[in-house]
Amino acid sequence: MSRGSNWQTRILVLVAGLTALSIGAPEAAPRIGGTDAQAQSVFRDARGYTVRIRTRIEAPFGADKLGSFFGAGFLVDAERRWLLTNAHVVGESPSEVEVAFADGEFQPAKKIYVDSFTDVAVLQVEHIPTGRRPAILETRDEVAVGETVGAFGHPLGMHFTGTRGIVSNVTDQAGPDLLQIDATVDHGNSGGPVISLRSGRVIGIATAGFDTDKSDRMNFATPLKDVLRIIKLLKAGESPVPTLFEFTLLRNDQGSHTMEVGATSDPVRWPLQSGDRIESVEGVGEVQTYSKLVTALRGCRGSARLSVLRNGKSIALQIAPAMAEPVLERRGLGMDGALISSFLWDDGAVFVERQPLRVEFVMPGSAAEAQGLSPGDRIESIDGVGYASLEALRSALHARPEGKVARIVLRRWSPSDNRIFDFHVRELPMEEIVEVGPQAEEVAAR
Template identity: 35%
Template structure:
């Protein structure tokens, strides 16, 4: 985003100066051109009959591919507030400070002023499901998505994952026949394969650039799950959250970061990683990761010789959390982890990534070498806690943006499961005028009883603009239900 609340990448003391891409990005559509990888789930988009067939470029032109995909890439416009506590961590690149400034806030005010930001995203199903970067929508109070054909819709943040910089949005009130693109198989990409990016660098709408995959599985020290595709396709502030295509018109990466003051060095989140996160982000709003409760380091050839081992790849256990899942299962210091279930482990990083994609409370087979002898242990994974300096996993309450732009309120699930709880109301909004203060319990929206924030959000989104919606509520601190009339803006 081109705003002062960008970048965990730029703020974490990276080995070289990185910046998150910031500003509006481009558009792209196409139908699935090949079967998805095995990790794809039921959330995978289905083919839309409105989409043109993707034509593999011929005669040296990418024009057919561009025409086939550009309609599904969207602009993401955000109104957001930067938490005051976060200001000191920001290290914006020269020339990308806030045009609005960052005035001092009164003591006790937990949020900064409203800022405007722009990013990109892309539709992955005909019903309005959009992928973008977490840093584009983080701290957002209103999200509005513009399509390539000029239509615009408010959007709800269904889920976001700060550690991989992935977020999922749902368009509100959109038709069910939108153009979309398919997620391809990023593991099938080779160094040297051609790729295409479409975006709005520096506000130059629908700019197209092409290049190759420059490297795979690149760790840029932005987080524990770094495994980026590197490309020399020109991406700049403005491409953030936008798609990186293969020549079949499939998205094989989401453009996320660039090296500051460098040319032709950009990074994209691999599509297969997005595949694995999508079901949890869509349904749960966040990603809870598996945890072994240990510290590991790479097994080097020198360490292998010192330990009298005939292998030189794996994750060497350097320490165990007392009482953690690994210790309870019998793992020991100096064990060499070589495989977790069916995933080979070749380094400490590969161990972190493999376990992080697994669900807490699941039981996995951990294969180790102990004093040269192979051993298999069954470990029930714990839930990975946020590490010092890492953002906490966002809750469903933080991700819920039900009608927040149009109606001016945010919802969360009621802990007792009785309905949807109003957790924030904007001053002067329709929600405030309808006497729906924070703490109000929504029991019924229109003629529909609601038991979760998502049900309430869907009912609110479906309300006809200009209508008056009848709500049954329970005011804060009251056991009596009342009726309220909520005007829906045109």
Template identity: 30%
Template sequence: MRQWMSTPRQQAMVLALTVLMAFVVGAFVSRWLTPFPSGLTAQTTPSAPMTVAPPREALRIAEALQEAFGWVAQKVEPSTVTILAPRPSAPVFRFRFPPTPGPDPFEEFFRRFFERGIPSPEERPQERRQPSQSELAPRGSGVIVSADGYILTNRHVIDGVDRIVVALWDNQRFEAKLVGADEFTDIAVLKIEPGNTRLVPATLGDSDKVRVGDWAIALGNPFGLRQTMTVGVVSAIGRSPKETGAGIGYTEFIQTDAAINQGNSGGPLCNIRGEVIGINTAILSPTGGSIGIGFAIPINTAKFVMEQLLKRGKVVRGWLGVELRDVEDVPDPAALGLKELRGVVVEEVIPNSPAEKAGLKPKDVILEYNGTPIRNIAHLQSLVGRTAPGTTVSLKILRDGKEMTVNAQIGELTEEALAAATRRESEWRGLLVGELTDQLRRQLNLPDDVRGVVVLAVRSGSPAARAGIRQGDVITVIANQEIHSVADFVRVTRNIRPTRSVPVTLRRESGMTMLVIPPEQ
């Protein structure tokens, strides 16, 4: 019997034939299992992409909306101004960087883009040089409200400056004077003399008609970028100062997701008709930039303040004479007879006040003011503040689980009434503060440019004590709001939620320090 002995060459030929047959059979089976659909053939080159025509109606609507946004920009931009002032002599805080060899390629960019800039290598070990008074920097925005040169802006935009310059949309510049400002709403009124320049006043809308979901268009000069417009919607209405952290006591806020950044303050927030519905004021942000949570003072509040300042030179407010707490901050609202969270709770009735004369008592819940349901403390304060002294109003209250109506004759919020409230409220989270007088300034060896309130006492075991605050410390900032007086201290702290941790900047013998006061127990 003869046996076949395969050689290496024969083995290679057999292997090659086996692979070839497997490839042919596999291709045939694949073609048989997945045949091409009828009428189609295999392509050896990629086919051209399909062209899809946009729906005509959808495109028409989108283009109409785009046209509306452009129209708003053309209408409102000429009414939006930049507020400029001399650069501050020295910032409170400054980043320090290790020296680097050679010039910093990004230094000029940051100096132009940001107000304070980044210190040059020569400056880093020391303080920055003092800028000249003639060097102007953008501080915020404003909106023209009359053809003869009246301008609305925020008080914090012009606070502490001795010269104000207004730049129009075409960069014409005018010296401005401060007509008046109101710390309780953060509204200020400026005046320029336009001469032969034709000003374009904005159309002021009605903020009481604003609804959640309405278009919201913000204009201003963020980071000095003139005539910037952003678009969003009204995210919420009736936001209280406690919710925003703005520390402003006599107004509510419109919340929007239209981008608002540093430099937008004082500029207009508009609706789709180009009407101003608010004055952009604050943002809520852990980064310092917009994260889609911005706040504007309702234009009706701004108009009220402006009219008062122009007519009287000050804001005359109505006064009820009660200390209040928001219902949501009450530990057990059901104990008050409340079935839903609405209204504000009376904690204290001021002696000889309109509230006492009307018969209001502690633990009463104020549900309505002249027929308007009350959302929070700021809402009631705004309504009372805009009521002319001497006006009789109706208050629907809840007492011992029963609703009733009482009438109150609104008084005037005088300096004496405000001072009395200030004295009662100058203690907060275990801190008792007082005015930084010249005598205290000398005793503490403080320079003249330091402004704040001095800590007179710290209660043992209090949140302030746990934070490390000491007697003699000078508090300059609370919750990102500058503190220049006890009135500022009261205005800011009265609107801080008890459950919130609060950053505080203070000055002591070792220099500037930032501490965090924990929530109340």
């Protein structure tokens, strides 16, 4: 069972857009790596719709890090002033985001939507410079292997720079479908456009690259099929948050998901059986990959029908999936420098279940760090009381006597081969309790 919940950790990639702002370099004209007139035209257009993004995170959830980071993005809707980028560029945590067009100043940007699965974020800015045209997005379902592409962004602080390569493969070994490209993707490229040099259309979003000397030409981009579905739902005023997949899908020897079901944790919502093979979604069509199933069920509220192969026969199943937790609605509580939140467990096989509260982050130099709390610790109890939700803990802290030291029991992964967990007792003075999340206000600062 994997202990990671982020597909990027499973593929062992270097997140290619989050690096300290201290790397910054002066803005440079695009480098195109050749004199091909078509590439020159494509990169000239890309300079007009691509932006620089800088992000500051002070209370990181999950895989996010504390600090200031930068990446790329691009304009996709001038009327709505919408930009596309990677979720990991702007963070899944509360963050301050600013963007700048070429030859322009940084301005604040608002996160409209953030998607953990596809690693995509939609931003909105107040002002689009005069004459800027949005990128043209490719609407084809499939991208041809061998297609010549360019990646445009800010690698290693070289702002508004283009690199060239081809689409080498389409893979889902990391979880979601990804385009494997050999155009260079480096620190600062993440969130930028990957463009067909034949058509000039954006075919993907630069996402990640392998962090080894021998694989510097193996990089990845998020294809647009699921992204286009997200944008369509947002424009219609509907939520594109994916459904909660409360079942496992088996993987093959190459690490890719098959469409064969391993087990389900909620047979009422998902009346699947081990060995079932998911074939199609009614009204959408066949689904051959995990990503296509996610896309097919986006916007599904209430129920849907699946065609499933069971014991050699195709049968129809009515499902009633719940919606996953919206990233932008995540909330937490800061307790003496430890960020606490409810945790959605992912074992790496499309299986999720609610777990008790856990420590997401510990602020350096805080009382929580001094007491030995660590990210990933589960909160078993506080003063002998277990809390099944963040709301229950919040209510208890509101009623807590001032100055009372808390005795906290933690559950932690054990380094021993003989047991899975260890339990530890820590004490916190509970002098600083702060809410973190959308419209969060300080609960107490004693």
